[in-house]
Amino acid sequence: MKTTGVGLQAREVSAWYGDRRAIDKVSLDIAPQQVTAIIGPSGCGKSTFLRCLNRMHEVVRGARAEGQVFLNGQDIYAPRIDAVRVRRVIGMVFQKPNPFPMMTIFENVVAGLRLEGGYRSRELDQIAERALHRAALWDEVKDVWKKASGISLSGGQQQRLCIARTLAVEPAVILMDEPCSALDPIATYRIEELITELKQEYTIAIVTHNMQQASRVSDYTAFMLAEADRVGRLVEIGPTSQVFTNPAERRTEDYITGRFG
């Protein structure tokens, strides 16, 4: 199921770890088929917010979230909505590449499909090859993809493998949590290129602490900040070019120009 042109609308999303409130009433739109970057200093809640967008936040023991997140008009936090199905449609790539060590490259890519069941092996081969092409990894692994373990690849290749794995289940939205911070500059560059290609088909939200990356890669940028009470809030969101050259908020300007964070 490929859905294009689908965005996310977050409305008053708050999240807690146990009793501690981490983010407070964040409302913003992730524009369809665009890249939205979420920037901010460490601890501002940007990763927490991202994880609320596909209901991964509640996986942590004692964590909960409130608010609404609309995907295609449907609130994913509505009662009786299955979080598992939500995560199939809103995929996530993590900061540290996490391929499954006991599976080959091929098995990693199709893990999301195989565990759902109902695919013939030729279909799986085709889907996996397509996903690896789209993740710009095919040429490097096509000779060993059914023999080599997922963790036998370099860091940058592992991250592209994780992206291929996410692409294989055909999500509508891809969330990326600092996908390049564990990678070297060349690997980073390739992933950024990949993101620019992917946005033609997918809606992407990327959390990054690297402002240059945000300005290179994204169409919209959201700036979050946790002030004295250590609760993260949205400060402003706008087209990237505008946020970086002419921000509306003083705090944004201070952060961008390096006065803090």
Added chain:
Amino acid sequence: MLAERKLAELLAPTQPWERRRIVNGLATVVILACAVAAVLVLCLILGHVVVEGIGALNPDFFTQSPLPPGEVGGGVGPAVVGTLEMLAVASVFGVPLGVAAAIFLAEFQQGQSQLATLVSFTIDLIAGLPSIVIGVFVWAWLVRNVVGNYNGFAGGVSLAIIMIPIVARTVQETLLLVPDALREASLALGIPRWKTILHVVLPTASAGVITAVVLSMARAGGETAPLLLTALGNQFFNLDLFQPMAALPVQIYQYARSPYVDWHAKAWGAALVLIALIACLSAATRWAVGRRMRGFT
């Protein structure tokens, strides 16, 4: 200059009679001695068993039933078969229950629910139960009440009870070692929790699970007390689980406490067979795990 002199002192070669080198040498000797002592105990036991028992080994020893004292020949065939059969029964019950308990403790509750605390505590209790007490319990339940006679199935069950805490603890430790990043990766693909555990976490922990099975089988294979009260022992080949069944530890016990010298020799032989059996089981599983891990380039 002060600094230069200190530097010269530090970099000068140390003499053998300097205190630091003597202490270092002494400490090395002491630690080596302790290590050797530990290994020596094992070597003494094994060596003794091998030396005393090797004489009794011959093809008949493995395949034939015991003969009355004084008669030449005979063997521990029934005991070998019985031990293997009861270990199989024990594994059928012990491994799934132990793994299930481990999954529960590691994946779902992680010490924050009353049920988890209770389960954890109970497993520790079972681990601490004297094996003879387990034997008495299984005797009362399965031998006296349910079946009506000594039987191998009860023997297998008593061994299962011994296996459960070992499997549960070892597998729990291994599951806790699987990084959360893998669980998150699986959940983020829209894979439900139970499939994540079964198809991602457990396979990643497979080496630990196999180790747990080997450890528990090695322990259970050598238990004698509960078998005396449940399987009783048998001088003849018996595959029927609901009749008394022979087992190597029991056979060793019977041979050893007899007054007959030739039976004593057979006891050593049986002990050697038991140790060899456990060693083979462990080696075979290690090989299987190694193949699985090295299957990747």
